[in-house]
Each structure stands twice: as C-alpha cells, then as structure tokens.
Amino acid sequence: MTYSSDFHSxxxxxxxxxxxxxQVTDPAALDEAAAKGVVTAYVGFDCTAPSLHIGNLVSIMMLRHLQQSGHRPIVVMxxxxxxxGDPSGKDEARQLLGDDQIRANMASIRRIFERFLTFGDGPTDAVMVNNDDWLSGLQYIPFLRDVGRHFSINRMLSFDSVRTRLEREQPLSFLEFNYMIFQAYDYLELNRRFGCTLQMGGSDQWGNIVNGTDLIRRIDARDAYGLTTPLITRADGAKMGKTAQGAVWLHEDQLSTFDYWQFWRNTHDADVGKFLRLYTDLPLGEIARLEALPGAEINTAKEVLATxxxxxxxxxxxxxxxxxTARTTFADGGAGEDLPQFATPTPVSIIDALIGLGFAASKNEARKLVAQGGARIDGEAAGSDAALVAPGQKVSAGKKRHGLVVAG
Known part of the structure; x- marks a missing residue:
C-alpha cells in the first residue's frame, strides 16, 4: 500500500x-496531526523471553523514526x-510465566531500547512504562461494566487471531480471548496519561489496534489512530527472523555478535535494498546505489547492511x-577471536563440539551433519563421529557457521 504522494509530515x-x-486507520488526519505538532505513539512488547528478536525490530525501528522526525515514543512493557498471552499469530496458547520470570525478562529487554531510542524528560524523549501498573489493579466487575460492554463478541470472533484458531479447531482459552480487551484498555490509559494518539505494530495487531481506537472514541470521545507494518518476508518466502537454528535474538547474551552480523551478511540478493531501508539509517540515495551494484559487487552492499x-x-x-572476524575467517582462512566458542580442558568429539557451539541441537542432528560432510575441523571434513577436536581448532557446520574450541 503506497501513500507517499499524499503525505506532508x-x-x-x-x-x-x-x-x-x-494500514493506517485515518491517514489524512494522522498526517495532519504529525505535520502540526508532536505526536505521541506507542508499541507494546510482551516479556516472554529475556530478549526480543529480529521479528520485533521493525516496530523498534518505527519508534526510532518517530523520534528522529520530532515525535515522542512510548515503549510499553x-x-x-x-x-x-497474545493469541495473535499463534497456533496455540503460550506457556504462562510466573511473576519473577516476567520481571527478569523485562529487566533484560529494557537494555535493548537504550541502543535505539533516547530516553529522558524532554518533549520528544522516549518513555518506558509497564502495563502491569494499571492492569493488575483492575477490579473485574467494574472493568466488565465500564470497558467490556463496548466490545462485540461477534466482531471479536471475526479477527484473524481468533478466527484462525477456531477454524483449525485449536483451543482458544477465555484468558487469551481477553487479551484484545486489555490491549485496547492499554491504549485508553496511555491516551489519558500521556496524550498518546497513535498505536503502531505488526499487521497481525490490526484488530487489537482498531479496538483501542474505537474504545477511546466511545468512552472519552477523542481521536486516536493506528498504523501497522506489512509482514516482512525474505525472498525465499520465509518469515523474517525465522531460521533453521531458531530466533535471531537482539541480545548478545542469546546470540553472539558475530552470528548476528553473519545473519545480515547472508541476506538474499533480492532483499538487500529492502532490508537496508527497514533496518538501517542510511540515506535512501546511498541505499539506491548499494542495491544497484552489479553481480558479485552486491556482496559489498550485504557487508554494509550487516555492519x-x-x-x-x-x-x-x-x-x-x-x-x-568475517574477513579473517572467510577471506584469509583464519579463525577470528569473535567466533562462537566452546571451552573444554581436553579434546572432545566432533559431535560434542557441534552441540557445544550450538550448531546442532542433538547428537542425532550432529551425526547427520557429519555423515553429510557438513562438519569440518580446520577446514577438513570430520570424516566420522569419532573425530576429535582439540582446543585451538576451528569447527565449521556448512559454509556459513564457524566456531572455535578453546581451552577452559
């Protein structure tokens, strides 16, 4: 969907x-508001793990662009x-976490946003809030009477997050069904507390966001807007951020910086321009130059994207x-010190090394990698499961994953 010829902000x-x-709920009105003054907007992030992942990065980048263009972002934890548990985009219910784990995850996730946003007390400085501050204190009967009466079950059943689960005959608990009501209430609270007039999120959040704008209009008779991003997919059709090895985490605690850099370096040729626009601050003119590089020169653009x-x-x-490290590893045949490492005081089997480096999730998976010739020690095929790896040697899984066995 393209609006650019109509936007003034x-x-x-x-x-x-x-x-x-x-999608935008009222493009013209939102554009006018953003052109006339400071717009306060929010994105919500649940605390289901110690780190967010690349699937969350588009929303984080939207908050960054919001602030860079003179507006105020709110990060809702x-x-x-x-x-x-949000049922949107899920085939089954999430595992419920205890209060201690949620608090620990929240504290860990907070660090990510400090790298993308400027926090403070100024008119466009970012604010971080916790929706538990208002949700846990709600009384059930008054909440149903004052807020729940504005929601139609018929309409809620029509939303993709609900309809898909029901069509697949997968259970949808009453607890999850309430999620969209609480998210709408978040928007109402943020509108009242901070003058927030825009909620942003992924395309799977459209129904939840519209619920919030409607609730604000019905209860407080105020205007509020919603904006969603498209589903970001790679050239091969896979959802962005999903890999055979699992999620691509934003925290270095969950994924090494080398592996994070290498994920971007492995971008498909056809995705380079799109990802430079979405995931970097590079000017559009420079991006146009990079994505137009011919033949093997596109690898230069991939390295710029990764860095x-x-x-x-x-x-x-x-x-x-x-x-x-990548240049040392791939161009010079060396072993950069930033590669993933597995510490051992004595030589170990190639099977244990592959598992220890995170290149295989099980012994069966590691054995399969060896049998297919994909496991190498210092560039040479491992040959058999019995091959030993000593501290100081480099282990490779396929052409793109490399790690070091170190003394420890």
Whole structure:
C-alpha cells in the first residue's frame, strides 16, 4: 500500500518511503496531526523471553523514526499482558510465566531500547512504562461494566487471531480471548496519561489496534489512530527472523555478535535494498546505489547492511570487530577471536563440539551433519563421529557457521 504522494509530515513520508506502512486507520488526519505538532505513539512488547528478536525490530525501528522526525515514543512493557498471552499469530496458547520470570525478562529487554531510542524528560524523549501498573489493579466487575460492554463478541470472533484458531479447531482459552480487551484498555490509559494518539505494530495487531481506537472514541470521545507494518518476508518466502537454528535474538547474551552480523551478511540478493531501508539509517540515495551494484559487487552492499544493522543493535565497535572476524575467517582462512566458542580442558568429539557451539541441537542432528560432510575441523571434513577436536581448532557446520574450541 503506497501513500507517499499524499503525505506532508516528515514522519509518515519517512515510514512510507522506507517500506514500513501497511494500514493506517485515518491517514489524512494522522498526517495532519504529525505535520502540526508532536505526536505521541506507542508499541507494546510482551516479556516472554529475556530478549526480543529480529521479528520485533521493525516496530523498534518505527519508534526510532518517530523520534528522529520530532515525535515522542512510548515503549510499553507488557508486565501485565504477558500474564495472559497474545493469541495473535499463534497456533496455540503460550506457556504462562510466573511473576519473577516476567520481571527478569523485562529487566533484560529494557537494555535493548537504550541502543535505539533516547530516553529522558524532554518533549520528544522516549518513555518506558509497564502495563502491569494499571492492569493488575483492575477490579473485574467494574472493568466488565465500564470497558467490556463496548466490545462485540461477534466482531471479536471475526479477527484473524481468533478466527484462525477456531477454524483449525485449536483451543482458544477465555484468558487469551481477553487479551484484545486489555490491549485496547492499554491504549485508553496511555491516551489519558500521556496524550498518546497513535498505536503502531505488526499487521497481525490490526484488530487489537482498531479496538483501542474505537474504545477511546466511545468512552472519552477523542481521536486516536493506528498504523501497522506489512509482514516482512525474505525472498525465499520465509518469515523474517525465522531460521533453521531458531530466533535471531537482539541480545548478545542469546546470540553472539558475530552470528548476528553473519545473519545480515547472508541476506538474499533480492532483499538487500529492502532490508537496508527497514533496518538501517542510511540515506535512501546511498541505499539506491548499494542495491544497484552489479553481480558479485552486491556482496559489498550485504557487508554494509550487516555492519550498519549490527552497529545499531550491538554498538559500532562490536560491529566492526564482527566484520573483521568475517574477513579473517572467510577471506584469509583464519579463525577470528569473535567466533562462537566452546571451552573444554581436553579434546572432545566432533559431535560434542557441534552441540557445544550450538550448531546442532542433538547428537542425532550432529551425526547427520557429519555423515553429510557438513562438519569440518580446520577446514577438513570430520570424516566420522569419532573425530576429535582439540582446543585451538576451528569447527565449521556448512559454509556459513564457524566456531572455535578453546581451552577452559
């Protein structure tokens, strides 16, 4: 969906020309508000793990562009809604977490946003809040009477997040069914507390966002808007951020900086321009030049993408170190010190080394990799399950995953 010829505000022009916009509830009114003054907008993030992943990065980048164009972002940590679980885009209910785990996850996730946003007390400084501050104190009967009466079951059943689960005859608990009501209430609270007039999120959040704008209009008779991003997919059709090895985590605690850099470096040729627009701050003119590089020169653009995206998430020094490690590993045949490491005091089997480095999830998977010739020690095929790896040697799984066995 393209709106760029109609937008006057820097914020919406920026989002549109970089490929962020899928749906907007009232494009003209939102554009006018963003052109006239400061818009306060939020995105919510539930605390289901110690780190967010690349699937969350588009929403984080939208908040970054919002702030860079002179508006105020709110990061809503779902300390309350994580206790329920969002059914959107899910085939089954999430595992419910205890309060201690939710608090620990929230504290860990907070660090990510400090790399993308500027927090403070100024008119466009970012704010971080926890929706448990208002959700856990709600009284059930008054909440049903004052808020629940504005929701139609017929309409809620029509939303994709609910309809898909029912069509597949997969259970949808009453707890999850309430999620969209609580998310709408979040928007109402943020509108009242901070003057927030825009909620943003992925395309699977459209129904939840519209519920919020409707609730604000019905209860407080105020205008509020919603904006969603398209589903980001790779050229091979896979959902962005999903790999055979699992989620691509934003925290270095969950994924090494080298592996994060390497994920971006492995981008398909056809995705380079799109990902440069979405996941870096590079000017559009420079992106156009990079994505037009012919033949093998497109690899230069991939390295720029990897370094810029990693610098934003992990810091410039870490990104440059990962790039240097890649050059040492692939171009010079060496073993860079930033590669994933597995510490052992004595030589271990190639099977244990593959598992220890995270290249295989089980012994069966590791044996299969060896049998197919995909496991190598210092560049040579492992040959058999009995092959030993000593501290100081490099282990490779396929052409793109490399790690070091170190003394320890």
């Amino acid at each position: 820097e914020f919406l022009r920026r989002l549109d020309t970089r490929g962020f916009i899928h 779902g300390g309350g809604t994580t206790k329920i 810029e995206a990693t610098a934003m998430c992990r810091g410039r020094d870490a990104a440059e170190a990962a790039a240097a």
